[in-house]
Amino acid sequence: MSPPVIAIDGPAASGKSSTAAAVAAALGYAHLDSGALYRGVTILALELGAPPEPEAILRSAEARGLTLHYDGRAFEVYLAGEPLGERLRTAEVTSAVSAVSALPAVREWINARLRGLVRPDRPVVLDGRDIGTAVFPDAPLKVFLTASPEVRARRRLQQRNEDASSARVEAEARILKARDEADSKRPTAPLRKAQDAHLLDTSDLTFEEQVGRIVAWAAHPGLPKIGG
Ligand code: CDP
Numbered sequence: 001m002s003p004p005v006i007a008i009d010g011p012a013a014s015g016k017s018s019t020a021a022a023v024a025a026a027l028g029y030a031h032l033d034s035g036a037l038y039r040g041v042t043i044l045a046l047e048l049g050a051p052p053e054p055e056a057i058l059r060s061a062e063a064r065g066l067t068l069h070y071d072g073r074a075f076e077v078y079l080a081g082e083p084l085g086e087r088l089r090t091a092e093v094t095s096a097v098s099a100v101s102a103l104p105a106v107r108e109w110i111n112a113r114l115r116g117l118v119r120p121d122r123p124v125v126l127d128g129r130d131i132g133t134a135v136f137p138d139a140p141l142k143v144f145l146t147a148s149p150e151v152r153a154r155r156r157l158q159q160r161n162e163d164a165s166s167a168r169v170e171a172e173a174r175i176l177k178a179r180d181e182a183d184s185k186r187p188t189a190p191l192r193k194a195q196d197a198h199l200l201d202t203s204d205l206t207f208e209e210q211v212g213r214i215v216a217w218a219a220h221p222g223l224p225k226i227g228g
Contacts, residue, residue, distance in 0.1 A: 040079065
């Protein structure tokens, strides 16, 4: 039986997490943002200092209780019993996360956790970079979400309530491109579209339209119907 998973992958700031959360709410599924767990591991790696030693990072993750907690709607990343919340999204974490995510031992540790959370009675919308290619290659529905670097940069600045002048958009687009390149060129589970994923370019779509497309695709025999 295929896992009750909708896999949404795509480059940085393509709107995966907000789209995945809205799709999950519409379908009554749980939402799990795998990037948040990579960011949680990165916080511990930064605390340990460079260069990141995978064994030390993962020992710290176990000892300090880096976990995912289900709140009835979504999985949130906790450290020592407290949600990491906005600490996951600092510029420092964002600039270090690709290097930490390239470590095969870190990916194995995270994948074991992600796979352990999916149960037949709890379907999940899971977003990331390698969900459809490596974590759940037999997911019944896979979506590769993308948009032009400029559109993604503008959306990210607006999401952070920052000035979206053309110079700022250009600078942010360069940062996003560098992270996409690092994520696409790493040897282990690089960012790429699974062959059987629906390609969804959201450059000219409204948020409601992109969510609606995925919800329509979710009418699939391999996916349970729960209703939001
Ligand atoms: O939200 P944003 O698009 O900025 O990124 P994210 O989903 O929070 O992911 C942060 C980073 O985690 C990515 O740039 C990847 O390096 C890594 N990641 C990954 O390698 N595999 C995943 N399944 C999810 C995230």
